[in-house]
Each structure stands twice: as structure tokens, then as C-alpha cells.
Amino acid sequence: MVFQTYTLFPHLTVFDNVAYGLRARRTPNDQIRKKVAEVLENVQLDGLEARFPSQLSGGQQQRVALARALVFSPRILLMDEPLSNLDARLRVSMREEIKRIQKRLGITTIYVTHDQEEAMAIKGEGEPIRLGFDAERPVVIEP
Amino acid sequence: MNIGRYLNTWNVILVLVFIVLFFAVLYPVLYIFKASFMDPETGVFSLNSYQTFFKYPYYLRCLRNSLFVSALAAGFALVIGIPFAFFLSRYDLPGKDIIKTLGTLPLVTPAILSGALVVFYLSIENFGVPILIGEDFRVLSVQAYNEFISEMGGNPSMAGALSMILLSLTLLLTVVQKYWTERKTYATTSVQRTAVKRLSLLPTVLIRIFCAGLVFIALFPFLVVVVAAFTKAHGPVMYYGQFTLDHFIKAFTIAPRPILNSFFLATAATLIGIVFGLVVSYLLVRQRGTVSYLLDVLTMLPLAIAGTVQGIALAVAYNKGLVVLTGTWMILVLAYFIRKVPFSIKTTSALLRQIDRNIEDASVNLGVPPFRSFLKVILPVMMPGIVAGAIIMWVTTLAELSSTIVLYYGPWATMTVEIFQRINSGDFGPASAFATVLIVSVLIPLFILHKLLGRDLTTALYRGVDGDRSG
Numbered sequence: 092m093v094f095q096t097y098t099l100f101p102h103l104t105v106f107d108n109v110a111y112g113l114r115a116r117r118t119p120n121d122q123i124r125k126k127v128a129e130v131l132e133n134v135q136l137d138g139l140e141a142r143f144p145s146q147l148s149g150g151q152q153q154r155v156a157l158a159r160a161l162v163f164s165p166r167i168l169l170m171d172e173p174l175s176n177l178d179a180r181l182r183v184s185m186r187e188e189i190k191r192i193q194k195r196l197g198i199t200t201i202y203v204t205h206d207q208e209e210a211m212a213i214k215g216e217g218e219p220i221r222l223g224f225d226a227e228r229p230v231v232i233e234p
Numbered sequence: 235m236n237i238g239r240y241l242n243t244w245n246v247i248l249v250l251v252f253i254v255l256f257f258a259v260l261y262p263v264l265y266i267f268k269a270s271f272m273d274p275e276t277g278v279f280s281l282n283s284y285q286t287f288f289k290y291p292y293y294l295r296c297l298r299n300s301l302f303v304s305a306l307a308a309g310f311a312l313v314i315g316i317p318f319a320f321f322l323s324r325y326d327l328p329g330k331d332i333i334k335t336l337g338t339l340p341l342v343t344p345a346i347l348s349g350a351l352v353v354f355y356l357s358i359e360n361f362g363v364p365i366l367i368g369e370d371f372r373v374l375s376v377q378a379y380n381e382f383i384s385e386m387g388g389n390p391s392m393a394g395a396l397s398m399i400l401l402s403l404t405l406l407l408t409v410v411q412k413y414w415t416e417r418k419t420y421a422t423t424s425v426q427r428t429a430v431k432r433l434s435l436l437p438t439v440l441i442r443i444f445c446a447g448l449v450f451i452a453l454f455p456f457l458v459v460v461v462a463a464f465t466k467a468h469g470p471v472m473y474y475g476q477f478t479l480d481h482f483i484k485a486f487t488i489a490p491r492p493i494l495n496s497f498f499l500a501t502a503a504t505l506i507g508i509v510f511g512l513v514v515s516y517l518l519v520r521q522r523g524t525v526s527y528l529l530d531v532l533t534m535l536p537l538a539i540a541g542t543v544q545g546i547a548l549a550v551a552y553n554k555g556l557v558v559l560t561g562t563w564m565i566l567v568l569a570y571f572i573r574k575v576p577f578s579i580k581t582t583s584a585l586l587r588q589i590d591r592n593i594e595d596a597s598v599n600l601g602v603p604p605f606r607s608f609l610k611v612i613l614p615v616m617m618p619g620i621v622a623g624a625i626i627m628w629v630t631t632l633a634e635l636s637s638t639i640v641l642y643y644g645p646w647a648t649m650t651v652e653i654f655q656r657i658n659s660g661d662f663g664p665a666s667a668f669a670t671v672l673i674v675s676v677l678i679p680l681f682i683l684h685k686l687l688g689r690d691l692t693t694a695l696y697r698g699v700d701g702d703r704s705g
Contacts, residue, residue: 092596092599094592094595094596095592096590096592098590098592098593098595098596099593100593100596100597100611100615101593101615102611102614102615102617111597111600111602112600112601112602115600115601115602116601159596159600
């Protein structure tokens with residue numbers, strides 16, 4: 092799951108943030124290292140493992156949050172307005188990047204957003220689903 | 235997600251916290267409240283103690299003295315403190331702007347009054363100063379202690395009545411002060427920061443002399459104590475100019491127990507305070523509503539109770555019955571812990587308020603059970619606040635006298651008690667030696683705290699946390 096706010100652990104490095112869930116699952120150390128390196132490369136954060144969240148830009152922080160969720164190779168990814176904390180220009184490039192990563196990894200993603208344009212840009216073949224109780228928030232489900 | 239267990243763990247903790255607060259704060263105060271209305275001989279309801287208080291000029295003079303001294307102290311604080319604060323914050327204000335500045339006076343009035351009330355409160359609550367240098371000038375806090383000491387084992391009614399009168403005064407002051415502080419926050423949000431400007435030579439020099447003079451007057455007694463600790467003495471006769479290490483040797487070899495006692499008791503109270511403070515801050519910040527409000531009031535209540543009163547209340551309440559604590563070291567730890575834990579709660583809850591609530595959810599979402607999430611994520615992030623709170627608790631406990639003097643017994647005398655008794659018996663040299671040890675033990679942690687806060691405390695501590703993790 093990717094939250095609206097980055098929700099990174101401020102006292103942990105990028106590496107430890109991503110490894111957090113794996114450690115909780117008692118994954119062996121060498122596997123943790125391999126998986127984290129892989130997923131960080133995927134979100135183009137390789138080389139920043141030792142940084143703390145406070146030393147990263149907003150876009151980078153959001154990618155750490157994404158990496159943290161992707162590291163388990165989940166079957167479904169839930170993203171709750173993941174871009175609402177970024178400024179407008181960054182939002183466009185980030186959503187393209189999210190789409191690119193999502194395509195490559197082929198993870199079914201539930202993407203919640205207020206933004207009509209964002210919904211149209213991020214969606215796959217199908218139409219975005221509008222939830223009856225909240226018409227402002229199209230939900231995009233990608234295969 | 236294991237929400238059910240999460241709530242239960244914290245609910246159990248909440249109940250435990252309330253039990254502790256009830257037995258450490260409410261019950262003792264209610265106990266002396268009841269005792270003050272009881273005839274010491276027969277145990278039936280009576281207003282005798284209060285009648286005695288208001289009938290005899292002896293007691294009324296204590297009340298008048300307390301109020302008079304505190305008002306005078308607050309007045310002095312205003313007269314000296316306002317220019318001092320002004321000079322410090324707007325150091326180089328040009329003369330023509332002074333009128334403009336005076337115009338902002340009404341805006342800072344709440345702050346000034348609130349400051350004066352704090353001084354008033356601190357004076358009326360103070361025990362050490364009046365009992366040591368007050369001679370026949372008796373004030374409420376001292377008189378309550380005297381009544382208690384002379385009637386130990388007898389009736390606590392008069393001590394209770396005096397305590398209640400003192401308690402009503404301090405509570406009233408706290409409420410008024412809180413009211414003013416809240417108004418202050420209201421007013422200052424719109425005030426802009428005034429630019430600091432240069433002054434011409436003469437005013438600069440005068441202001442410098444004024445500020446330095448004040449600091450000197452405040453620090454001078456400490457200087458004298460340190461010098462006296464190294465000066466040859468025979469009882470109260472000091473041979474200034476002749477130096478010796480005798481007093482320290484005596485303090486460390488013949489009577490090291492008070493030093494160790496102080497360190498032990500302060501450390502024990504601080505450790506309990508850290509855990510309790512952390513848990514209470516978490517409950518305060520995460521839970522809203524009546525329960526949280528009640529918790530806030532109860533934990534802050536000891537701040538509004540004079541140390542002497544709290545000491546008497548605890549001593550009387552746990553003197554007999556199921557749990558006898560009076561005359562043990564545990565009652566000292568209990569008193570210290572409950573009086574100092576508000577500092578810890580303030581520092582940790584301030585930090586906790588800034589932490590994104592979702593961080594915990596994220597941790598739970600990544601598969602870490604809720605309570606472990608708290609330990610692994612919230613606890614390390616709150617480290618700076620915990621450390622700051624712990625240092626403040628520790629040093630203020632070390633310097634505590636007002637409740638210690640009521641609660642200690644023989645072997646558990648602390649440094650402050652030792653100083654108090656040696657001054658009373660005219661033994662100035664050793665008293666100064668103990669006082670110097672105390673001053674140094676308080677200054678070093680404060681210095682460390684200042685160093686830590688001066689730099690980027692958070693990153694420093696995060697690195698520290700980072701270091702002791704494996705993998």
C-alpha cells in the first residue's frame with residue numbers, strides 16, 4: 092500500500108525503510124539485500140541507500156514509499172492519492188514513472204485519485220471506475 | 235491488521251495509568267483534605283483546625299507573609315525582568331523607536347502578567363529559601379512542615395488545614411496563569427518579529443552593564459558557595475583566603491551516602507518517569523476527548539501542588555493501612571516521579587504531535603504488529619524528546635528539597651537534606667562542599683542537553699539509534 096503522505100520512517104535510511112517489512116517477516120539478510128537492491132534500481136533510487144528521508148526530495152521520498160510497498164512483490168498494489176503531496180510539475184512526471192514501473196512489473200494496481208486528468212493519464216485500457224458514494228474520486232484498476 | 239488487540243493493550247495501559255495517578259496524586263490529597271476536617275482526638279468532623287487558623291494572628295501572619303513575599307518577588311521580577319527581556323530580544327533598538335515599541339506593551343501584557351504569576355507561584359511554593367534564611371519570618375510552606383514534623387504520629391489535622399490553604403492558593407494561581415497563557419497565544423500570532431538594530435555606544439554600554447550585572451547578581455551566591463567549599467572552616471567561621479580540600483574529602487569519604495542516595499533516587503524516579511511519560515504522551519496525543527482531558531489534568535496536577543503539601547499528603551496517606559510506604563525510600567521515588575513526570579510528558583508529547591499518524595499505519599501495513607510498531611517506529615523517533623525530558627527530570631529531582639524534607643528518614647537523606655541540616659547546625663564548609671557537588675551534577679547534564687539541542691538534535695540521535703541496530 093502507498094499512502095497519501097509518504098509515511099517513511101524518519102529514523103531509518105532508504106535501505107532500512109525498504110527492508111523494514113522484510114525484516115519483520117524474518118527474511119534472511121542476503122535475500123533482503125538482493126531484493127532491496129533490485130527494487131531500488133526499479134524506482135531509480137540505486138545509490139541513495141544510505142540517505143535519510145529528510146535528505147531526499149519529495150519525488151524521491153514518494154519513490155521510496157513505492158519501493159517499500161513493491162519489495163514484497165505483492166499481487167495487488169493500493170495507492171491512495173500517492174501524488175497529492177507533490178507539486179504540479181513533479182506530479183506529471185511521477186505519474187508517468189509510476190505507470191512505467193507498474194507496466195514493467197505487471198502488478199494489478201488500485202489507484203485512487205481526485206484528479207480527472209490524472210485518472211485518464213494513468214489508466215490502462217479500461218475506463219476509470221467512479222465510486223457511487225464519491226464521484227470525485229475515480230478509481231483506476233490496471234490489469 | 236490486529237486492531238482489536240491493539241486497542242486492548244492500550245486500554246489496559248490506560249487503566250493502569252489512572253490507577254497510578256489515583257494512588258499517587260488524588261488519594262493522598264483527598265486524605266489530608268479529609269484529615270483537615272477531622273478532630274485529631276476523636277476522629278469526628280470538626281472545623282477546629284480552620285477556626286484555629288483564622289482566629290490566631292500567628293497563623294494568619296504566615297498567610298500574610300507568604301502573600302507579601304511572593305507579591306514582592308513578582309513585583310521585582312516585573313521591574314527587572316521586563317527591561318531585561320526587552321534588551322535581550324530587541325538589543326539595538328534606536329531611541330526614536332522606543333515610543334513605537336511602548337505601543338506594543340498592551341500586546342505583551344498577558345505574557346508579562348503570566349510571567350509574574352509564575353514568579354508569584356514559585357515564591358509561594360518555595361520551601362528551601364524561607365526555612366533557611368527566613369528566621370522568624372514564617373510562611374505557609376514552612377509552617378505546614380513545622381506542624382507536620384511536631385505532630386508526626388499525632389494528628390495531621392492542622393498540617394492538613396495549612397496544606398489545604400496553600401493548595402487552594404497554588405491551584406488558583408495555576409488556573410489564572412493557564413488562562414493568561416492561553417490568551418497570550420491568541421494575541422501573539424499576529425505580532426511580527428521586530429528587527430534587531432544597532433544602538434550608539436553609550437546606550438549599548440549601559441544596557442550591557444545592566445544585563446551583565448543582573449546575571450552576576452544571580453550567579454554570585456553560587457560562586458560564593460563554590461569558593462566556600464574550598465575554604466578552611468571551623469563551624470560557621472570561615473577562613474577566607476586559606477584553601478583546603480577537607481570538606482570534599484569529608485563529603486566523599488565520611489559521608490558519601492547522601493550523594494549516592496541523591497543519584498540513586500533521581501535515577502530511579504527518572505527511569506519510571508520516562509516509561510510513564512512516554513505512555514501518557516502517547517495516550518494524550520492519540521486519544522482525544524474527555525478521557526484524554528482528564529488524563530492531562532491529573533498528570534499536570536502535581537505542578538500545582540507545593541512540594542511540602544505533596545510530601546505531607548503522601549506521608550500521611552501511606553503511614554498506616556494496607557500499603558505502608560512512609561519511612562521507606564520508595565515513597566521518595568514515588569514523590570519525585572509524580573512531581574517531575576509532567577516535564578517528560580511535555581517534551582515527549584510535543585514531539586509526538588509532529589509525527590505523522592500514518593507512519594504507524596504504514597508499519598502495521600508492512601506486517602509489524604501494532605505494539606511492536608510503536609516500539610520500532612514511534613519510540614526511536616521520539617528519542618530526542620525522551621532524552622530531554624529525562625535530563626530535566628533528573629536534575630530537578632536532584633535539587634528537590636521541599637517534599638524530600640518531609641518524606642526522608644535517617645539513612646535516606648539526600649544531598650539537599652544534608653546541605654539543609656549542615657547549614658542549620660552552622661557547618662558551612664561541608665554544606666558548601668555538598669552544594670558544589672550538587673551544582674556540578676546539575677550543570678553537566680544541562681550542558682549536555684544544551685549541546686545536543688544546539689546542534690541538530692534529531693539527526694544526531696537518529697545516527698545514535700542507527701548505530702546500535704544489526705544488519
